[in-house]
Amino acid sequence: MxxxxxxxxxxxxxxxxxxxxxxxxxxxxxxxxxxxxxxxxxxxxxxxxxxxxxxxxxxxxxxxxxxxxxxxxxxxxxxxxxxxxxxxxxxxxxxxxxxxxxxxxxxxxxxxxxxxxxxxxxxxxxxxxxxxxxxxxxxxxxxxxxxxxxxxxxxxxxxxxxxxxxxxxxxxxxxxxxxxxxxxxxxxxxxxxxxxxxxxxGRPVAAASSTGTTNSGFTLLFTIGILDTAVRMGLLTFLPFLLQAKGASLPTSGLALTLVFIGGAAGKFVCGWLGERVGTLRTILLTEGGTAACILAVLVLPLAGTMMLLPLLGVMLNGTSSVLYGTVPELAPGRTERAFALFYTGTIGSGAIAPILYGVLGDALGPTAATMATAITAMAICPLAFILAPHLTRARV
Structure with a gap:
């Protein structure tokens, strides 16, 4: 490019x-x-x-x-x-x-x-x-x-x-x-x-092209974005069935999804601000680690406890996306439109494909195992965030 x-x-x-x-x-x-x-x-x-x-x-x-x-x-x-x-x-x-x-x-x-x-x-x-x-x-x-x-x-x-x-x-x-x-x-x-x-x-920017930092850093960010979207869409695919197994009625399942979406909206708002102040690495570790912990808690808690946890789960599920979007310009200086276009194409594509892949896993192993796989995917993002950190501006890591 x-x-x-x-x-x-x-x-x-x-x-x-x-x-x-x-x-x-x-x-x-x-x-x-x-x-x-x-x-x-x-x-x-x-x-x-x-x-x-x-x-x-x-x-x-x-x-x-x-x-x-x-x-x-x-x-x-x-x-x-x-x-x-x-x-x-x-x-x-x-x-x-x-x-x-x-x-x-x-x-x-x-x-x-x-x-x-x-x-x-x-x-x-x-x-x-x-x-x-x-x-x-x-x-x-x-x-x-x-x-x-x-x-x-x-x-x-x-x-x-x-x-x-x-x-x-x-x-x-x-x-x-x-x-x-x-x-x-x-x-x-x-x-x-x-x-x-x-x-x-225009002419290649020497600092970016000579080190390869921008390209490899953006590739890491792109990968994290794809995996983060896969976790979110995969979990939402199975959440109604997990709630049903806990005894939730159809209206209760609808309320549960509403609680997740409300928390998700708050997470997008708060985590963009948080990433600006505490850094990209810390925010990703917090949200992805929190996502994995909340998913595992949803699997073991009774229905009442799960319902109370769902807004926090929504914050963690959606929060990473804001800090990732905010980091795109830092890793693609001077070509922001192309970078955002590629990034959004990848995440939207992941949102379409991930439920199919997790669905196949759910058919083979059951919804609980497939849901645990989403938590494992969230945790797999954490080491990628550590690898990404050297590519970021030091003040914002």
Whole structure:
């Protein structure tokens, strides 16, 4: 990969930093909310279009695949065009996709609309993360944690909003309303967000290329991100079954997942700040060690004790992600868009594949053994964090 150098952006005032964080946060909430809207819509589409579960899974995969697969091209496009413009266009396309879904009269039309919406959402993670990173520079870990947290707010708020809209109008009209909301967000970004700038191919940075530190350090961070996502998705796959074995009813299982998600949102917010103050290594060791301990506790505690533990489990499960995202710019100086695009592609791909792998293990050994495997995976991250530490700025280890 060619080393990139950022086009200078002179305006880095406190007000513009806050505007960058605010606009990217709103955009993150919108796109993550759009991503999870599908779970509300799948039963409706199944009834209206007489679809099987395989077809429904394909629809979800089309959106996720377009979003994951086009992140790297989106990062490359930002080398030629101001990233803000790409971000606005992506948000418009994502909103347009849901608008077309509301107008579609067939399953094929829905699939094409979801492809378009997923393609639009591919711009959001790499470019918005890079924008926050550039705005805050060396102090970006905490703001990136806040940015990460806003995605969880969108996952909670926008599907809930759709559920309310479905009470008073047909699903097609509800999607048009949400498409208009997405268009309004795109206009807000265009009007309020400071320019991100663009990157261009340049001469290799000697300090990074001569030692190989940046490349090997980023590879380690990338590996940790993939494993961390695998732990989270693997555990969430088995958690309802573990609770059911403890005597939990369906509503109790739903409450349990809500407690995990609330803790996860708090973990994303807090651990970005924590990584900035106590360092990447200590934060990873705390969250991954805590994750493994909480998973093992879930296996042995009775239902009441497990329910009390779940918010803390959520904090540990999701907390690592914020400090990892905050470390990407440090290990990829001058090529932030590409690095974030690659990092998010890997973690999203891990989130899709890991439940399948742990599911196969669960079929072979049972859910308890598969859940223990997620704890072992979490602990395996700790030695990788020690190997990563020499690649980090000493003050932030």
């Amino acid at each position: 060619d080393q990139l150098t950022a086009t200078p952006i002179p305006d880095t005032t406190h007000g513009n930093r806050r505007r960058t964080l605010a606009t990217t946060g709103v955009n993150h909430a919108l796109h993550d909310g759009y991503t999870d809207l599908i779970y509300v819509l799948l039963p409706i589409w199944q009834n209206e279009f007489a679809l099987g579960y395989g077809a429904l899974a394909l629809m979800r995969a089309l959106y996720a695949g377009a979003m994951a697969g086009l992140q790297i091209p989106a990062g490359r496009l930002a080398e030629r065009i101001d990233g803000k413009i790409v971000l606005v266009i992506g948000t418009v396309l994502s909103a347009l996709g849901y608008g077309l879904a509301g107008l579609s009269g067939s399953a094929i039309g829905l699939c094409l609309a979801l492809l378009l919406s997923g393609a639009g959402s591919s711009t959001q993670h790499p470019l918005a993360s890079a924008a926050v990173s550039r705005a805050y520079g060396a102090a970006a870990k905490g703001p990136l944690g806040i940015y990460n947290f806003t995605g969880d707010l969108g996952k909670a708020a926008i599907p809930a909003l759709l559920s309310l809209l479905l009470i008073i109008m047909p699903w097609r009209h509800a999607l048009l309303v949400l498409a208009l909301a997405g268009t309004a967000v795109a206009i807000y970004i265009a009007a309020a967000m400071p320019p991100i700038g663009k990157t261009r191919a």
